[in-house]
Amino acid sequence: MTTLREMRPAQLDSLEQATQSTLDSLRAKKLSLDLSRGKPGPEQLDLSAALDAPLDSYIAADGTDTRNYGALRGIPEARALGGELLGVAAEQVFAFGSSSLFLMHQVTATALRQGLWGNGRRWRNAEQVRMLTPVPGYDRHFTICESLGIDMVNVPMLDSGPDMAQAAALAAEDSAVKGIWCVPKYANPTGCIYTDETVTAMANLPKQAAADDFVIFWDNAYAAHDFEFPGVPLANLYDLALAAGTEEHLAMFASTSKMTYASAGLSFCAGSDALLTALEKALSVMCIGPDKVSQLRHARFLSGRIEAHMAQHAALLKPKFALVEQVLHNALNELDIASWTKPKGGYFVSLTTPPGTARGIVQLAAAAGLKLTPAGAAFPYGLDPNDDHIRIAPSFAPLDELGAAMQVLAQCVKLASIQHRRAGN
């Protein structure tokens, strides 16, 4: 087959007609498909059914009665679980309720209003506050910034992680740059894993920053979400930061949302004593203690068997990612009109289409009964400067629906690319 670029006008005509008629027949089926959000599928949730078994005792390792108030930092065994996910000691972990996003918001708001170091350093002392946002990235990080009036400065995401040379230059030249968002393993949405060089450069970034209150937001949401085991290792940011003397500038996050129940799991925040003290003070205003019964259940369910449990998730997710790859490859590879990531874990695939087509493709897909993450969502303010990025979230749909959805998407990409080509591109 010839690539789209090599096709003569007559070939483009017939390919457009064929693609349009395939899409018309798919539309006639009145499909109702959804690849818009990275939710665990029902059969993944069923893997954690044992969480609901009655507990034989509610007493935690340190004697805490988990049914009662208190222990804001969490019970020891839950903190140890967070430490295992984040590669730090249990004492450095805050174990909380079901949403790490909530903790991220709390840490960001606390950095802004009260400061994280108990010494008067706080972001709101500055006239303007900016954060570095590697793009494409996670839309809800951007929403936290927007909700708190924090401006965002884009940094390109490479296969190795954020472009660290650019991040360092931006942080060094502007004292209003106060932090950076990171999803270091199976990044949302590209699926990349930060290389050792990137993690080392990240650990040194606070030293290069002009701001003395710079914070690395290390959202390791997919720390254990490999498809093959043993999983791909990630360099230990905390150890590297200790070596660089920057550990007071880290806020690390993880959760069990995509390990057990997304609505009833545990969240973790780890960092220096100063960070935990600041977070504890902020949270104590609104909460006397987290759901420690859930913490105990999780610790008993997951301790010593994280990998075995995540292998069960992998068995369900891997075929879905393989199907995404297969449909995209079969439909688009020879035409050479798009590229996409092939992650070995996590929840997302990034699809790059010809410049200026992503928004139109998402609309075409919607008209054919397929809901996708809005184009531009992986960029601050929803603005994808090239309009060429689409996030695919294959986890929730059953395999047959995923296959149908991917066929719709592939035809939409094809049609938009042909029209883009015919417009003289």
Ligand SMILES: Cc1ncc(COP(=O)(O)O)c(C=O)c1O
């Ligand atoms: C990178 C990233 N961080 C955080 C979350 C949400 O985590 P939680 O459920 O712990 O709030 C998600 C969910 O998609 C995510 O992709």
